Amino acid sequence: LKLAIVGFGYIGRSYVRALNRKLDLLRSIDDGFKVVGVADIEGYLYNADGLDLGRLSVITKITEYRGEKLYGGSAIELLEKGEIDLLVEATPTNVKDGEPGLTHIVKALTRGIHVVTSNKGPLVVAFRRLMELAKAKGVKLKYEATVAGAIPIFSLVEKCLRGDKIKRIYGILNGTTNYILTRMHFEGVSFQQALKEAQERGIAERDPTLDVEGVDAACKVVILANSLMGKDLKLNDVNVTGITKITPEAITLAKRAGYAIKLIASIDDRRTVAPKLVPLNHPLCVHGTLNAVRFEMDLAGELTLIGRGAGEETVSAMLNDTIDVLT
């Protein structure tokens, strides 16, 4: 299998390091496994015989990769160039129009190229269309990393709970807001103070709007509902309230009564993202940047998964998706 990676930011680079670390495993599944291309805003690297994963693992920009021509064209040119079997799409999420990821994914699927993506944008704006295109072309479109990072939600439901029917999904799907609410709960600080601290620690972005207004969590609601509950939702089908108006006083009152305020995404007949009171002893009441997802199933009852929602651990999901395409 010949793989091309588009997007060489934190996730793209972490993914390359994971591939390098797990190369023996990957080659044991497919002895022809190789990374033939990597694209980023500077252009792209391409070698049909495979790029060197060891060298790719230690650079921070593709311009630093020595001994290979850097092409000036776009990722689309890379996808049109060679015999690529799998696109790994790791460009940043754009919830407005899904670009540039959407164009990359459509291009790949149209050419019969499998896709593994960590990019929520294309799925939020065009989930059904992309899945149908993948089906029509007989290729896979995998997106385990897009919701709750390292927690294997989609493959769990698809592969481990095949006899169950999902009645409801709810949980904490945004680590940044969970971090802020955790600091407010345990340290008594204001929203603004907690946000500032999160920004200083690299947990919140400079423009934190998408996280703190609940839009990021709503994107995950869209993907979960479309993927696991057969819906065809867009972002404006989710009722969203963020955490910006939560006061230290509200947190204190909740705490005294044995609750924490958490930003809860919920999917059943209604789709909402809103601050909710969660009992401190409840399995969903996890703190820091953790994510937690709870399924209500008709046979298994309530099943909760807790793990890392972002960061380097996310490549576990991308690697498993990659192995899924390989086998």
Place this chain on the structure above:
Amino acid sequence: LKLAIVGFGYIGRSYVRALNRKLDLLRSIDDGFKVVGVADIEGYLYNADGLDLGRLSVITKITEYRGEKLYGGSAIELLEKGEIDLLVEATPTNVKDGEPGLTHIVKALTRGIHVVTSNKGPLVVAFRRLMELAKAKGVKLKYEATVAGAIPIFSLVEKCLRGDKIKRIYGILNGTTNYILTRMHFEGVSFQQALKEAQERGIAERDPTLDVEGVDAACKVVILANSLMGKDLKLNDVNVTGITKITPEAITLAKRAGYAIKLIASIDDRRTVAPKLVPLNHPLCVHGTLNAVRFEMDLAGELTLIGRGAGEETVSAMLNDTIDVLT
């Protein structure tokens, strides 16, 4: 696929009800799906054309099933009788010698019959031998229900975390002791009082030794270590301490310091079951009869699963194993 069920106690009956409820799904996967035999201590029912799941679903003993001959022979006779493709073994766990489940499973595998079991006993005494026998005969031996009930641990690792390596597994694997410790923690009662209450509510057995001495959790350690970490352990390879000596005073001290005492099973280089202090805000700190399992993986980091460890929800695991055999 022709299925035979051995053991018609609480789990066997719950499984039959789940099959009946999910018959359309099962038939959509395999239109020849039918239950041809059910055995219990009274004998067995057998009909090569299939027994009626609706009628099986509403009886509590196989002697109550009308319109079919009740054979006086054993489950072994049933397994030798007809063309059976899958044995569902749901007899009670016996940790001493694994019987009668061990003989049933060996018989089935030897005859090239797939096995789905909810019975820990045979796996605790002969895991490696049974897996090798299944492999030699080209059939599946599935046991998702044996550890942490409705939490799909084994299939999660096998199917959803294929790129990850497990560094450690630990968690709460016994619901009875978790219930007792929870009552002691929140109500301040003694071990004996909490145990009595658990017995009255049907959460603890009349002879609670295996649960409260940690043996049941140790059985699960054996199965987890053998299945997921390539070991070949027996029960006496696990270092076990139960909860019978835990005093209300110890619980109170822990609570004041922000901890709960939980019976924690742990598998890395060492295998232990022992009461441990768990921070109240830790994802593993779940209460009541819940089970919780935490994996430390090399890529995904820490992943925690929380769900029902026993009871009717367990049939979710058995049904998924059944679907796995069907496909």
